Amino acid sequence: MVRAHLSVTTLRKLIEMKMIPCISVHRNLTCLHHALGGIRWKSSYRQAPLLTAAPARGLIDEPISVKGRFLPPHCPVTVCAQMHSEDGDLWEAFGHYNTTSDGTVSLTRDHSVGGSYLGCEPMGLFWGLQPAPGARKGLRLRKKNVETPFVVHVSLLDGHVSPSERQSTELAAVTTERWYMAPGVRRIEIRQNGVVGTLFLPPGPGPVPAILDLWGMGGGLVEYRAALFASRGYASLSLAYLGHKDLPAPRNRINVGDSYFKTAFHLLQDHPQVCADRVGIIGLSFGVYLTLRLATQPDISPSCLICINGPVGSTVTLSDADGRTEQFESDQKYWVFDDDGYVSFKALSLPANLAPETIVKIEKLTCPLLCIVGEDDLSSSSIECANLMEETLRAAGKHQLFTCLSYPGAGHLIEPPYTPNSRASLWSVKPVKQITLWGGHLASHAAAQEDAWKKTLEFLETNLRC
Amino acid sequence: MDRKQYCVKLSVQPSRGLMDEKFIVQVHNVPPGFQLTIHAFHKCDDGHSWEAFGHYTASAAGAVNVSEDPSLGGTYSGVEQMGLLWSLRPVPGSKPGLRMRKMNVQTPMEVSISVYQGHQTEGLVDQVPLTSVVVERWYIAPGVRRVPITEGGLTATLFLPSGPGPFPGVLDLWGGGGKLVEYRSALLASHGFASMALDYLTPKITIETKKIVDNQYFETAYRVLEQHPQVLGSRIAMLGLSLGTSVTLKLSVYSQVMKLRCAVCISGSHVQPPGGSLEQVLTCFRENAGKTRINEEGHIIWRDLLLPIPTDPTLKVDVGQLQCPLLLVVGEDDQNWPAPESAMDMKEMMEKAGNSHLLTVLSYPNAGHLIEPPYTPHARFSKFMTVDTRQKVMVLWGGETAAHSRAQEDAWRKTLIFLRENLYGGTNPGATSVSHL
Numbered sequence: 001m002v003r004a005h006l007s008v009t010t011l012r013k014l015i016e017m018k019m020i021p022c023i024s025v026h027r028n029l030t031c032l033h034h035a036l037g038g039i040r041w042k043s044s045y046r047q048a049p050l051l052t053a054a055p056a057r058g059l060i061d062e063p064i065s066v067k068g069r070f071l072p073p074h075c076p077v078t079v080c081a082q083m084h085s086e087d088g089d090l091w092e093a094f095g096h097y098n099t100t101s102d103g104t105v106s107l108t109r110d111h112s113v114g115g116s117y118l119g120c121e122p123m124g125l126f127w128g129l130q131p132a133p134g135a136r137k138g139l140r141l142r143k144k145n146v147e148t149p150f151v152v153h154v155s156l157l158d159g160h161v162s163p164s165e166r167q168s169t170e171l172a173a174v175t176t177e178r179w180y181m182a183p184g185v186r187r188i189e190i191r192q193n194g195v196v197g198t199l200f201l202p203p204g205p206g207p208v209p210a211i212l213d214l215w216g217m218g219g220g221l222v223e224y225r226a227a228l229f230a231s232r233g234y235a236s237l238s239l240a241y242l243g244h245k246d247l248p249a250p251r252n253r254i255n256v257g258d259s260y261f262k263t264a265f266h267l268l269q270d271h272p273q274v275c276a277d278r279v280g281i282i283g284l285s286f287g288v289y290l291t292l293r294l295a296t297q298p299d300i301s302p303s304c305l306i307c308i309n310g311p312v313g314s315t316v317t318l319s320d321a322d323g324r325t326e327q328f329e330s331d332q333k334y335w336v337f338d339d340d341g342y343v344s345f346k347a348l349s350l351p352a353n354l355a356p357e358t359i360v361k362i363e364k365l366t367c368p369l370l371c372i373v374g375e376d377d378l379s380s381s382s383i384e385c386a387n388l389m390e391e392t393l394r395a396a397g398k399h400q401l402f403t404c405l406s407y408p409g410a411g412h413l414i415e416p417p418y419t420p421n422s423r424a425s426l427w428s429v430k431p432v433k434q435i436t437l438w439g440g441h442l443a444s445h446a447a448a449q450e451d452a453w454k455k456t457l458e459f460l461e462t463n464l465r466c
Numbered sequence: 467m468d469r470k471q472y473c474v475k476l477s478v479q480p481s482r483g484l485m486d487e488k489f490i491v492q493v494h495n496v497p498p499g500f501q502l503t504i505h506a507f508h509k510c511d512d513g514h515s516w517e518a519f520g521h522y523t524a525s526a527a528g529a530v531n532v533s534e535d536p537s538l539g540g541t542y543s544g545v546e547q548m549g550l551l552w553s554l555r556p557v558p559g560s561k562p563g564l565r566m567r568k569m570n571v572q573t574p575m576e577v578s579i580s581v582y583q584g585h586q587t588e589g590l591v592d593q594v595p596l597t598s599v600v601v602e603r604w605y606i607a608p609g610v611r612r613v614p615i616t617e618g619g620l621t622a623t624l625f626l627p628s629g630p631g632p633f634p635g636v637l638d639l640w641g642g643g644g645k646l647v648e649y650r651s652a653l654l655a656s657h658g659f660a661s662m663a664l665d666y667l668t669p670k671i672t673i674e675t676k677k678i679v680d681n682q683y684f685e686t687a688y689r690v691l692e693q694h695p696q697v698l699g700s701r702i703a704m705l706g707l708s709l710g711t712s713v714t715l716k717l718s719v720y721s722q723v724m725k726l727r728c729a730v731c732i733s734g735s736h737v738q739p740p741g742g743s744l745e746q747v748l749t750c751f752r753e754n755a756g757k758t759r760i761n762e763e764g765h766i767i768w769r770d771l772l773l774p775i776p777t778d779p780t781l782k783v784d785v786g787q788l789q790c791p792l793l794l795v796v797g798e799d800d801q802n803w804p805a806p807e808s809a810m811d812m813k814e815m816m817e818k819a820g821n822s823h824l825l826t827v828l829s830y831p832n833a834g835h836l837i838e839p840p841y842t843p844h845a846r847f848s849k850f851m852t853v854d855t856r857q858k859v860m861v862l863w864g865g866e867t868a869a870h871s872r873a874q875e876d877a878w879r880k881t882l883i884f885l886r887e888n889l890y891g892g893t894n895p896g897a898t899s900v901s902h903l
Contacts, residue, residue, distance in 0.1 A: 048632075048633065048634060048698060048701065048889070048890050049890075050658045050886070050890055051629065052658075054487070055480040055482065055483060055487070056484070056607045056608050056656075057480070057482035057483070057602070057604070057608060058480060058482070059481070062479075062480065069890070070890045070891050151608065153609070153628075155629070155630075170629070170630040171630070172629050172630070173609075173628055173629030173630060174607075174609065174628055174629060175607070175608040175609025175628040176608060177482075177608045179482070182481045182482075182599070182600075183481055183482060183574075183576065183599075183600040183601060183602045184578070184598075184599060184600025202599075203578070203598055203599055203600045204476075204580070204595065204597045204598035204599065205594045205595060205596075205597070205598070207473075208473060208597075209473055231481075233475055233476075233477075233597075275473060278473065461475075464473070465473045465475065465495055
């Protein structure tokens with residue numbers, strides 16, 4: 001009697017040659033065993049690889065260490081990450097590695113030679129996530145419900161393959177959870193004094209420093225960055241000002257003025273668990289203009305400001321002196337379309353194109369300002385606006401307040417790290433389906449996010465805590 | 467201290483970890499030389515409150531790092547990275563004889579860690595801390611599947627790691643307290659082993675028939691594991707604690723059905739009546755009950771029941787016939803079983819038989835009987851209900867808290883290495899050298 005000791009590779013070759021009637025990929029070797037009929041499978045000759053990821057339940061800005069062990073030495077493997085967004089879209093990333101002489105692969109030590117990213121990139125599987133082939137166009141990965149984690153399946157595949165080809169044997173896998181909220185963080189819906197927002201409080205008695213969190217013209221109520229600030233010990237209020245059912249209608253205009261933002265700031269400042277003299281403001285995109293405008297209001301004295309990729313004035317026509325606006329689509333003369341029909345809003349925020357009366361009097365600022373710029377920003381003239389901010393402060397003798405972080409290859413959406421950048425994504429569906437350009441190249445944008453977040457937290461520590 | 471002047475910062479990384487994972491606790495932004503107390507508080511599933519605390523003095527940089535700085539007092543002292551967990555004790559006023567065991571592994575253990583001003587020892591829970599965080603400790607990693615097993619008349623739970631499998635398997639046995647205790651198996655699955663926790667003293671079949679299970683019950687469990695499509699049938703280990711050791715040793719030597727790749731025996735003995743059904747083992751204990759001792763506090767010491775270790779080889783499992791690697795874990799202060807003496811005797815037997823290269827003994831001074839996965843509180847004694855008499859008595863397990871906790875950490879780490887090397891690595895069963903453990 002012949003005992004056939006077959007390796008996985010040999011079996012696969014036999015299957016490909018159709019010598020063994022086994023068509024679909026068998027992830028389950030016992031299945032394979034039965035299908036092979038008389039051939040006795042000696043599983044003690046088969047490696048049982050192990051894949052680990054630590055921490056398995058991490059915060060979104062915590063690096064994960066992924067390791068594979070008990071693999072054949074000097075063998076090609078693919079490490080692959082897959083997750084479903086809340087909308088049900090499949091996102092994937094993968095790296096091609098070669099195991100070392102001791103049969104291991106470590107993403108914190110080894111270099112990817114192909115796939116979604118190259119080189120030694122411990123978090124490439126996360127920031128390199130892209131919509132799987134066949135996905136809808138214009139997707140952007142954003143978490144709406146911050147009380148549950150992103151569940152990312154990390155697997156180890158045989159050979160250098162692309163996961164969507166589904167022709168490779170899955171050797172091992174591990175499930176990881178990526179959280180925006182740390183244990184004990186409380187999420188509180190705010191609908192008070194007309195203010196629409198969500199407040200995140202760190203655990204503990206407080207009082208703690210606080211951050212008012214402002215997003216851009218996409219509108220709605222975006223909670224994840226505020227949740228992460230609370231997970232890092234800051235009370236944070238994410239504020240809606242456009243496109244939310246609880247705000248005054250219509251939804252495509254900003255119908256709240258200066259008093260709305262002031263009320264929100266005071267609401268945060270006066271909260272019993274907040275240190276009243278330690279409140280900062282962060283704004284991205286149009287939120288930058290709102291941050292600067294609010295910071296220069298009387299009786300508003302933030303301890304520090306963070307401005308990411310945004311204009312120093314309003315990019316949409318104001319409808320009154322309090323900052324309310326017309327609809328964003330009303331003036332399209334600065335919209336630029338590329339060959340694919342994607343729109344770039346960049347020219348709207350060129351200082352020369354901003355309505356001069358809306359340009360914020362930055363010289364009135366009295367607190368430190370951290371300006372973050374993506375040099376490949378296709379949505380906002382971030383470099384030009386940052387320069388204007390710097391010049392204005394310098395002319396006013398306040399240059400020491402200004403710090404600028406400028407990232408080559410980074411786009412508009414500089415967000416908390418280890419999440420993928422979308423170079424373009426769906427902006428609107430009505431009246432027409434419109435995709436807008438954000439810019440940013442995957443790897444350089446990821447590096448920018450990692451560094452910017454680290455420096456953001458350091459800036460907040462220095463200005464809000466000490 | 468003016469609270470407005472300093473915003474004390476406390477961080478615990480990771481904030482969501484496995485039960486056996488270390489964390490780093492740090493305090494920042496206090497004045498240099500500031501005296502503070504770091505306090506841990508936990509309310510277990512049974513509703514009892516537990517606390518631990520350490521006294522620290524901040525560095526010149528105004529910081530404390532629990533992994534590097536010594537605790538000057540509290541429920542633990544010295545540099546103890548995980549002291550806030552393993553030194554947890556019932557809060558004053560609690561019932562005596564408590565033992566923390568998580569029976570529901572699907573929810574995490576939540577621990578509140580806080581910083582208080584000064585070196586305090588009492589009434590911390592009623593004060594307002596300077597700051598606090600919440601930490602989750604999980605027995606089960608994301609993606610691990612929990613599968614109740616009832617086939618073959620078994621009362622068991624199988625935990626499968628995430629991934630395609632198939633995985634090496636572990637049959638996991640606890641001791642004389644009975645019940646279906648899942649947490650160690652959940653943790654093993656979180657480390658890549660398909661682990662089956664088996665209730666063999668109080669399973670449904672025993673409750674219904676009033677009969678103690680025989681060897682066939684265990685062999686059925688082995689078969690169920692072996693034939694499971696997600697388990698590598700030729701890579702199965704058995705792990706037993708206390709009475710579970712008796713079962714493990716007997717089956718690994720004598721069973722015709724079970725072909726174990728390796729075995730781990732914690733706090734147990736090879737001394738058992740010949741012919742050895744479980745029923746007979748329990749009877750043997752009952753017959754020797756006269757050797758029970760009681761200490762000054764009224765705690766029961768059962769270690770003498772099997773002493774002296776018999777010289778007659780028929781009264782012991784013949785470990786000289788063992789063909790797979792065996793890891794013995796014993797606490798030298800075990801007051802419940804004569805584990806250290808048994809380990810020594812097993813070593814002698816195996817040396818005589820020429821198979822001692824299979825044996826590794828981990829012996830821990832001042833560790834007691836209940837050597838469990840690390841970073842949970844040590845119980846030197848606790849209320850225990852014997853399965854047959856159904857009496858509640860206070861049993862002495864032994865062990866001094868700090869030494870016992872160190873033993874748990876070391877033993878678990880080495881157990882995982884032992885299981886990994888024998889079940890995952892290598893192609894030649896029995897040839898794996900574990901002397902470097």
